[in-house]
Amino acid sequence: SQQGEEDPxxxxxxxxxxxxxxxxxxxxxxxxxxxxxxxGRGLVHLILxxxxxxxxxxxxxRVTLDTSKKSSSLLITASRAADTASYFCATTGTASxxxxxxxxxLQVTL
Amino acid sequence: NAGVxxxxxxxxxxxxxxxxxxxxxxxxxxxxxxYRQDPGMGLRLIHYSVGAGITDQGEVPNGYNVSRSTTEDFxxxxxxxxxxxxxxxxxxxxxxxxxxxxxGQGTRLTVV
Numbered sequence: 001s002q003q004g005e006e007d008p009x010x011x012x013x014x015x016x017x018x019x020x021x022x023x024x025x026x027x028x029x030x031x032x033x034x035x036x037x038x039x040g041r042g043l044v045h046l047i048l049x050x051x052x053x054x055x056x057x058x059x060x061x062r063v064t065l066d067t068s069k070k071s072s073s074l075l076i077t078a079s080r081a082a083d084t085a086s087y088f089c090a091t092t093g094t095a096s097x098x099x100x101x102x103x104x105x106l107q108v109t110l
Numbered sequence: 111n112a113g114v115x116x117x118x119x120x121x122x123x124x125x126x127x128x129x130x131x132x133x134x135x136x137x138x139x140x141x142x143x144x145y146r147q148d149p150g151m152g153l154r155l156i157h158y159s160v161g162a163g164i165t166d167q168g169e170v171p172n173g174y175n176v177s178r179s180t181t182e183d184f185x186x187x188x189x190x191x192x193x194x195x196x197x198x199x200x201x202x203x204x205x206x207x208x209x210x211x212x213x214g215q216g217t218r219l220t221v222v
Contacts, residue, residue: 048210096143097168098211
């Protein structure tokens with residue numbers, strides 16, 4: 001079964017706006033990662049946040065983690081058309097085994 | 111840098127046929143895994159390996175076999191293809207102590 005569920009399933013915004021997507025998971029984790037998938041391509045790692053961290057930044061990305069609520073959010077600031085993609089959260093429990101959420105499809109229009 | 115290479119990119123099989131999806135990585139990663147991606151379901155783990163000679167089942171292993179004879183290669187075998195195995199298959203690799211995964215470009219498989 002899926003570990004994570006993402007919300008919303010789809011998001012459409014205009015270029016320059018911020019995009020926020022959320023991820024909820026079910027069991028204890030060692031860390032949580034976010035990946036991007038462009039249409040028809042493989043997944044690309046964006047950012048990792050460990051279970052003892054609450055917030056992390058990387059460029060235009062900001063990730064938060066609330067282990068008490070078993071949830072995480074990904075904020076993309078000042079979105080660009082090139083950010084159009086599907087975004088997945090993935091949790092790691094045992095070793096390097098990743099369990100993915102169902103993804104959020106982001107559409108950024110000009 | 112090659113990274114993770116999957117072949118073929120596309121494949122059509124008839125029900126009952128067998129085939130092997132190839133995956134190779136050149137980063138000396140210990141951990142390799144296979145996922146299938148179906149619409150609306152995200153990625154589901156089929157099999158994984160933590161090193162040469164060691165494999166284990168993931169969430170949806172039925173109908174698939176794997177082996178890991180070298181660090182670099184992790185082929186996925188479909189024993190007798192079924193229409194339910196129509197999907198996009200991704201191979202991924204990572205270091206055991208650094209869980210950021212690198213993905214191949216995927217194999218789109220259609221079983222008719």
